[in-house]
Amino acid sequence: MIAPAPGDPVGELRARIAACTLCAAHLPLGPRPIARFSATARILIIGQAPGTKVHNSGVPWDDDSGDRLRDWLGIDKATFYDEEKVAQMPMGFCYPGRAAGGDAPPRQECAPQWHDAVLRLLPAERLTLLVGVHAQARYLPHLKRLGLTERVSRFGEDLPFIALPHPAWRSRMWMAKHPWFEADILPSLRDRVHDALAQVIL
Numbered sequence: 001m002i003a004p005a006p007g008d009p010v011g012e013l014r015a016r017i018a019a020c021t022l023c024a025a026h027l028p029l030g031p032r033p034i035a036r037f038s039a040t041a042r043i044l045i046i047g048q049a050p051g052t053k054v055h056n057s058g059v060p061w062d063d064d065s066g067d068r069l070r071d072w073l074g075i076d077k078a079t080f081y082d083e084e085k086v087a088q089m090p091m092g093f094c095y096p097g098r099a100a101g102g103d104a105p106p107r108q109e110c111a112p113q114w115h116d117a118v119l120r121l122l123p124a125e126r127l128t129l130l131v132g133v134h135a136q137a138r139y140l141p142h143l144k145r146l147g148l149t150e151r152v153s154r155f156g157e158d159l160p161f162i163a164l165p166h167p168a169w170r171s172r173m174w175m176a177k178h179p180w181f182e183a184d185i186l187p188s189l190r191d192r193v194h195d196a197l198a199q200v201i202l
């Protein structure tokens with residue numbers, strides 16, 4: 001990694017995160033933190049944790065789930081991966097390993113260790129997309145008694161936070177059961193994303 005220039009807080013934080021070994025003893029493939037951010041991004045996506053594919057490639061959301069998420073947001077790959085416009089900060093930055101039924105939950109050490117430092121560097125006015133239950137538990141704790149569907153249905157009531165289901169293949173079944181998500185929420189979500197991107201000052 002190239003050393004950050006003096007007085008470059010974004011570069012310094014990226015370097016500190018890249019060197020993190022806080023929970024290395026619990027990571028079966030070792031640390032490889034995935035987080036993308038800048039001081040200009042007006043959209044922040046808080047997801048769960050990398051899978052093995054992302055651990056190997058270093059590119060988050062480069063799969064069917066990512067295609068579905070980009071479709072929900074109404075943005076192309078070039079915009080999605082432009083960290084001056086869109087920041088991505090999972091609840092756990094490194095692949096956490098397997099658990100019964102799938103990947104393990106994000107390492108619980110990670111968000112308390114790094115999230116506030118990243119948030120301090122982002123513009124104060126931003127749209128934060130909480131993708132999946134782990135991000136929603138941290139950032140919408142007052143809604144923890146609600147189910148995912150109820151949290152998603154509150155679109156616009158918890159701004160700047162917007163709760164979304166994880167866009168894994170299972171979300172197609174969830175969307176089929178809840179057609180209001182596609183009919184009502186996605187058009188409004190795309191408008192909000194468009195407005196947030198329009199505020200980016202490079």
Ligand code: SF4
Pocket residue numbers: 017020021022023024031032033092093094107109110111113
């Ligand atoms: S998951 Fe987070 S806390 Fe653990 S080693 Fe990776 S960056 Fe550090």
